[in-house]
Amino acid sequence: MTSPSTWDDAALLARRAQGAGFSGLLWTETSQVPWMQIAAAAMAADELEFSTGIAVAFPRSPMVTAASAWELAANTNGRFRLGLGSQVRAHVERRYSAEFDRPAARMRDYVLAVKACFRAFAGEKLAHEGEFYNLSLLPRDWRPPMHEHDLKVDISAVGPLMTRYAGEVADGVHVHPLHSMPYITNRLLPAVAEGAANTNRSVDEIDLIVPVFACPGDTPEERALYVAHARRQIGFYGSTRNYAFQFDDLGFAGTSARLNDALKAGDVAGMEAVITDDMLEHFAVIAPWDELADRLIERYKGTARRIVIYIGEHQIRCDDNQLAQWMEVAQAVRAS
Numbered sequence: 001m002t003s004p005s006t007w008d009d010a011a012l013l014a015r016r017a018q019g020a021g022f023s024g025l026l027w028t029e030t031s032q033v034p035w036m037q038i039a040a041a042a043m044a045a046d047e048l049e050f051s052t053g054i055a056v057a058f059p060r061s062p063m064v065t066a067a068s069a070w071e072l073a074a075n076t077n078g079r080f081r082l083g084l085g086s087q088v089r090a091h092v093e094r095r096y097s098a099e100f101d102r103p104a105a106r107m108r109d110y111v112l113a114v115k116a117c118f119r120a121f122a123g124e125k126l127a128h129e130g131e132f133y134n135l136s137l138l139p140r141d142w143r144p145p146m147h148e149h150d151l152k153v154d155i156s157a158v159g160p161l162m163t164r165y166a167g168e169v170a171d172g173v174h175v176h177p178l179h180s181m182p183y184i185t186n187r188l189l190p191a192v193a194e195g196a197a198n199t200n201r202s203v204d205e206i207d208l209i210v211p212v213f214a215c216p217g218d219t220p221e222e223r224a225l226y227v228a229h230a231r232r233q234i235g236f237y238g239s240t241r242n243y244a245f246q247f248d249d250l251g252f253a254g255t256s257a258r259l260n261d262a263l264k265a266g267d268v269a270g271m272e273a274v275i276t277d278d279m280l281e282h283f284a285v286i287a288p289w290d291e292l293a294d295r296l297i298e299r300y301k302g303t304a305r306r307i308v309i310y311i312g313e314h315q316i317r318c319d320d321n322q323l324a325q326w327m328e329v330a331q332a333v334r335a336s
Helices: 007-019 035-044 062-075 089-095 103-121 160-169 181-198 220-238 241-248 255-264 268-274 277-283 289-300 313-318 320-335
Strands: 024-027 049-052 080-085 153-156 172-174 207-216 284-287 306-309
Touching: 007 024, 007 035, 007 313, 024 035, 035 049, 035 062, 062 080, 062 103, 080 103, 080 172, 103 153, 103 160, 153 160, 160 172, 160 181, 181 207, 207 220, 207 289, 220 241, 220 255, 220 268, 220 277, 220 284, 241 255, 255 268, 277 284, 284 289, 289 320, 313 320
Parallel strands: 024 049, 049 080, 080 153, 153 172, 172 207, 207 284, 207 306
Antiparallel strands: none
């Protein structure tokens, strides 16, 4: 998983990641749009796969999103995968000045509209009439150049409704970084399977793309930077009250409320202190370097289509010694 950077830095990271045996890079949309960085990275690394994880959907017309994705797929020879997310109401309405009403149903329609655009780009008549989006005009001169690359559309989903709709219409699910295996097993996968059954699809058609708080190091001191980052992110995500069930299901009732109180008070240290070592065992993978690959494989093999390293970008960019250690992890996981 990458952070905002210049195009030159995106290209450098892509070259280092490809050389280290990673299979791809994933961009999430925060302070920068992802498209140009992906283009720069793709020109520097001709084997990596690229994904948005996620690009914000609702502020963009489905046609605009589809055209950007189509162009990236063409120029990477099919090594691009479109990941979409709803963002939260405050950002969509107050930062983007876009509509957020009924986000799960809107996302379902959005994915269908994007896929209708892809079919139209490939030569079919553009015809999508949905609850939120209607597309019916694509003159020949406005149709992007055709290509034959398959283009998958994934969505970020946490709650039962969005997850079920992902099972109905998406090719994959971006699992939230704040997850435990009981959540995936007991909540996410049943909802995906229900959605797939609603549209007569096999659940095997739907990939799980899973960001992981991986915290490697051969000593507590070496792991400390990773662990502190994991605690901060778990605390930040966990302060969202809609995610309270992630803690409650594991027997940590009241955690989200305590995190939210600390967040409102501006108490970052207090938020980190709420995340106990027992919680970390569920939400992170903490291991010596030579055990990390095995721990990742043990936890996610047979469940995740892709594992995304959430923490470690800076070390991969800047530290040759850690790059070599990440190389061993990446190659072992891919070989499994």
